[in-house]
Amino acid sequence: MRSARYVTCGMCGRWRPHNARGLCSTCRKRARAAGTLDDWPPLRRLSAEVAEDVEWLTGCPAEEITTRIGMTPSAIARALRRAGRPDLARAFDRLACAEQWARTKAAREAS
Ligand SMILES: [Zn+2]
Numbered sequence: 001m002r003s004a005r006y007v008t009c010g011m012c013g014r015w016r017p018h019n020a021r022g023l024c025s026t027c028r029k030r031a032r033a034a035g036t037l038d039d040w041p042p043l044r045r046l047s048a049e050v051a052e053d054v055e056w057l058t059g060c061p062a063e064e065i066t067t068r069i070g071m072t073p074s075a076i077a078r079a080l081r082r083a084g085r086p087d088l089a090r091a092f093d094r095l096a097c098a099e100q101w102a103r104t105k106a107a108r109e110a111s
Protein backbone atom coordinates (compact mmCIF):
# COMPACT_ATOMS: atom_id res chain seq x y z
CA MET A 1 0.00 0.00 0.00
CA ARG A 2 2.85 2.34 0.82
CA SER A 3 4.36 2.02 -2.67
CA ALA A 4 1.08 3.16 -4.24
CA ARG A 5 1.09 6.45 -2.37
CA TYR A 6 1.08 9.63 -4.40
CA VAL A 7 2.39 12.99 -3.29
CA THR A 8 2.49 16.46 -4.71
CA CYS A 9 6.23 16.45 -5.40
CA GLY A 10 8.02 19.08 -3.34
CA MET A 11 10.23 20.04 -6.27
CA CYS A 12 8.22 19.82 -9.52
CA GLY A 13 4.83 20.25 -7.84
CA ARG A 14 3.26 17.45 -9.89
CA TRP A 15 1.04 14.69 -8.48
CA ARG A 16 3.41 11.71 -8.76
CA PRO A 17 4.12 8.38 -7.02
CA HIS A 18 6.10 9.14 -3.89
CA ASN A 19 9.74 8.07 -4.01
CA ALA A 20 11.45 9.59 -0.97
CA ARG A 21 11.80 12.88 0.89
CA GLY A 22 8.49 14.12 -0.45
CA LEU A 23 9.83 13.95 -4.00
CA CYS A 24 9.00 11.88 -7.07
CA SER A 25 11.74 9.56 -8.35
CA THR A 26 12.77 11.93 -11.18
CA CYS A 27 13.26 14.84 -8.78
CA ARG A 28 15.00 12.72 -6.16
CA LYS A 29 17.55 11.59 -8.77
CA ARG A 30 17.89 15.15 -10.02
CA ALA A 31 18.47 16.45 -6.47
CA ARG A 32 21.06 13.74 -5.79
CA ALA A 33 22.89 14.51 -9.07
CA ALA A 34 22.85 18.23 -8.25
CA GLY A 35 24.06 17.58 -4.69
CA THR A 36 20.98 19.27 -3.20
CA LEU A 37 19.40 16.15 -1.70
CA ASP A 38 20.08 17.48 1.80
CA ASP A 39 17.66 20.33 1.05
CA TRP A 40 14.90 17.69 1.18
CA PRO A 41 14.97 16.08 4.62
CA PRO A 42 13.76 12.46 4.92
CA LEU A 43 10.15 12.10 6.01
CA ARG A 44 10.75 9.96 9.04
CA ARG A 45 7.25 9.62 10.42
CA LEU A 46 4.48 8.17 8.32
CA SER A 47 1.89 10.00 10.42
CA ALA A 48 3.59 13.30 9.59
CA GLU A 49 3.49 12.38 5.90
CA VAL A 50 -0.20 11.58 6.11
CA ALA A 51 -0.89 14.89 7.85
CA GLU A 52 1.06 16.67 5.14
CA ASP A 53 -0.86 14.89 2.37
CA VAL A 54 -4.19 15.72 4.02
CA GLU A 55 -3.14 19.36 4.38
CA TRP A 56 -2.22 19.46 0.68
CA LEU A 57 -5.62 17.99 -0.19
CA THR A 58 -7.60 20.30 2.10
CA GLY A 59 -10.77 21.26 0.27
CA CYS A 60 -11.18 17.85 -1.38
CA PRO A 61 -13.96 15.62 0.00
CA ALA A 62 -12.71 13.21 2.70
CA GLU A 63 -13.70 10.28 0.43
CA GLU A 64 -11.38 11.53 -2.30
CA ILE A 65 -8.50 12.12 0.12
CA THR A 66 -8.93 8.56 1.43
CA THR A 67 -8.71 7.17 -2.12
CA ARG A 68 -5.70 9.27 -3.04
CA ILE A 69 -3.74 8.46 0.11
CA GLY A 70 -4.71 4.79 -0.15
CA MET A 71 -5.54 4.27 3.52
CA THR A 72 -8.80 3.57 5.36
CA PRO A 73 -10.53 6.58 6.95
CA SER A 74 -9.88 5.25 10.46
CA ALA A 75 -6.17 4.70 9.69
CA ILE A 76 -5.92 8.27 8.43
CA ALA A 77 -7.71 9.57 11.54
CA ARG A 78 -5.24 7.69 13.79
CA ALA A 79 -2.25 8.99 11.83
CA LEU A 80 -3.55 12.56 12.06
CA ARG A 81 -3.92 12.28 15.85
CA ARG A 82 -0.35 10.95 16.11
CA ALA A 83 0.77 13.89 13.99
CA GLY A 84 -0.97 16.27 16.39
CA ARG A 85 -3.81 17.21 14.00
CA PRO A 86 -6.99 15.98 15.74
CA ASP A 87 -8.80 18.86 14.02
CA LEU A 88 -8.17 17.21 10.64
CA ALA A 89 -9.00 13.73 12.00
CA ARG A 90 -12.69 14.49 12.64
CA ALA A 91 -13.77 14.38 8.99
CA PHE A 92 -12.19 10.91 8.67
CA ASP A 93 -13.83 9.70 11.89
CA ARG A 94 -17.18 10.72 10.40
CA LEU A 95 -16.37 8.92 7.16
CA ALA A 96 -15.29 5.77 9.04
CA CYS A 97 -18.59 5.88 10.96
CA ALA A 98 -20.60 6.35 7.77
CA GLU A 99 -18.83 3.42 6.09
CA GLN A 100 -19.33 1.21 9.12
CA TRP A 101 -23.00 2.13 9.18
CA ALA A 102 -23.37 1.41 5.44
CA ARG A 103 -21.77 -2.03 5.92
CA THR A 104 -24.08 -2.82 8.85
CA LYS A 105 -27.11 -1.71 6.85
CA ALA A 106 -26.07 -3.76 3.80
CA ALA A 107 -25.52 -6.85 5.98
CA ARG A 108 -28.92 -6.37 7.60
CA GLU A 109 -30.65 -6.02 4.23
CA ALA A 110 -28.86 -9.09 2.86
CA SER A 111 -30.11 -11.36 5.66
ZN1 LIG B 1 9.07 15.84 -8.95
